[in-house]
Amino acid sequence: MSRQAVVDRYFMEHRAKLLDVAAFLDRVERGGAEGDDFRMAAFRRAVAVLAEPGASRARRILELLSDPTDTPIDSAAGLKGAFGAYPGGETPA
Amino acid sequence: MKYIDPHIHMISRTTDDYQRMAQAGCVAVTEPAFWAGFDRSSPRGFFDYFTQLTEFEPARASAHGIRHYCWICINPKEAEDPVFAREVMSFMPEFLERPTALGVGEIGLNKNSRNELTIFEEQVALAADHDQLILIHTPHLEDKLKGTRLIIDALKSRGDIDPGRVLIDHVEEHTVELVLDEGFWAGMTLYPDTKMTPQRAADVIETYGQERIWINSAGDWGTSDPLAVPKTRLEMQARGHAAVTIDRISFDNPNDFLRQSGKFLVDA
Ligand SMILES: [Zn+2]
Numbered sequence: 001m002s003r004q005a006v007v008d009r010y011f012m013e014h015r016a017k018l019l020d021v022a023a024f025l026d027r028v029e030r031g032g033a034e035g036d037d038f039r040m041a042a043f044r045r046a047v048a049v050l051a052e053p054g055a056s057r058a059r060r061i062l063e064l065l066s067d068p069t070d071t072p073i074d075s076a077a078g079l080k081g082a083f084g085a086y087p088g089g090e091t092p093a
Numbered sequence: 094m095k096y097i098d099p100h101i102h103m104i105s106r107t108t109d110d111y112q113r114m115a116q117a118g119c120v121a122v123t124e125p126a127f128w129a130g131f132d133r134s135s136p137r138g139f140f141d142y143f144t145q146l147t148e149f150e151p152a153r154a155s156a157h158g159i160r161h162y163c164w165i166c167i168n169p170k171e172a173e174d175p176v177f178a179r180e181v182m183s184f185m186p187e188f189l190e191r192p193t194a195l196g197v198g199e200i201g202l203n204k205n206s207r208n209e210l211t212i213f214e215e216q217v218a219l220a221a222d223h224d225q226l227i228l229i230h231t232p233h234l235e236d237k238l239k240g241t242r243l244i245i246d247a248l249k250s251r252g253d254i255d256p257g258r259v260l261i262d263h264v265e266e267h268t269v270e271l272v273l274d275e276g277f278w279a280g281m282t283l284y285p286d287t288k289m290t291p292q293r294a295a296d297v298i299e300t301y302g303q304e305r306i307w308i309n310s311a312g313d314w315g316t317s318d319p320l321a322v323p324k325t326r327l328e329m330q331a332r333g334h335a336a337v338t339i340d341r342i343s344f345d346n347p348n349d350f351l352r353q354s355g356k357f358l359v360d361a
Pocket of ligand 1: 100102125127199311
């Protein structure tokens with residue numbers, strides 16, 4: 001698809017998604033003045049990637065949200081799900 | 094139009110879903126053995142599950158004109174206890190011999206632990222010993238990239254695994270190239286919350302090509318959509334992709350991979 005065709009087809013949908021992100025950030029602020037947990041810290045870094053030049057933004061954001069270590073953890077006992085961002089030692093509230 | 098959904102957990106879906114999938118053009122599904130949302134209390138629970146996958150579910154599907162095939166394994170979410178996992182593995186071979194069992198899967202990693210990796214490696218060995226195809230589950234979210242790397246390293250370190258007989262599933266933009274570059278097949282899962290959308294899947298095909306790649310719904314007991322494959326076909330059609338490309342991703346590619354089992358058969 002041409003650049004113009006992509007914009008014509010998807011602009012309205014992604015305008016709405018952009019507003020969802022903006023409203024989500026507002027909602028977080030309204031929830032109190034305490035600092036971000038590791039997920040929101042990662043989210044804000046990911047939002048900054050959106051404004052960077054070049055393609056592969058989806059890939060770069062996924063990498064930014066990934067566990068960067070390369071050795072297996074000692075045990076998965078009691079762990080099933082994932083958080084969506086790498087705690088890096090912290091655990092979510 | 095005909096399509097194959099090569100990864101869907103039909104035991105969690107209703108007969109209405111079979112009917113809707115058939116109406117949308119689904120002619121075959123393959124169902125990997127996985128976690129049921131809760132841990133089974135004993136290895137015998139898997140014996141019953143494998144019986145359901147190989148006996149009851151093919152009959153339920155065929156009432157709607159859909160061929161049902163399956164994969165057999167101990168899944169990574171229940172692989173943390175090696176004693177338990179090995180007991181399940183002890184009766185896998187008898188189920189792998191069944192006429193609709195296509196191979197070992199979906200094995201892989203969940204939290205990237207040592208025990209998960211050990212049981213993954215033992216099941217790869219079991220697959221190699223029995224000349225089986227392998228279907229691999231990669232972890233979700235922040236665990237996916239690391240898990241995909243660990244899985245690829247483990248497969249390559251053996252030296253006897255033909256990557257053309259291994260499909261690594263749930264790839265996203267940050268893992269698809271790792272998988273394809275090593276000669277493995279890649280699966281894209283159209284799962285609303287944690288994996289891919291039809292739009293992103295179409296983007297990946299436009300970026301990385303149509304070789305050795307398929308799409309699936311991974312429909313299960315969670316928030317998922319058993320019609321995700323036909324929806325992605327429509328997305329590609331709306332973007333102007335040729336019918337031959339759309340058929341390749343959603344019919345010919347899965348057919349080519351699955352036929353290597355010697356059991357998968359679907360009318361073209
Ligand atoms: Zn699955």
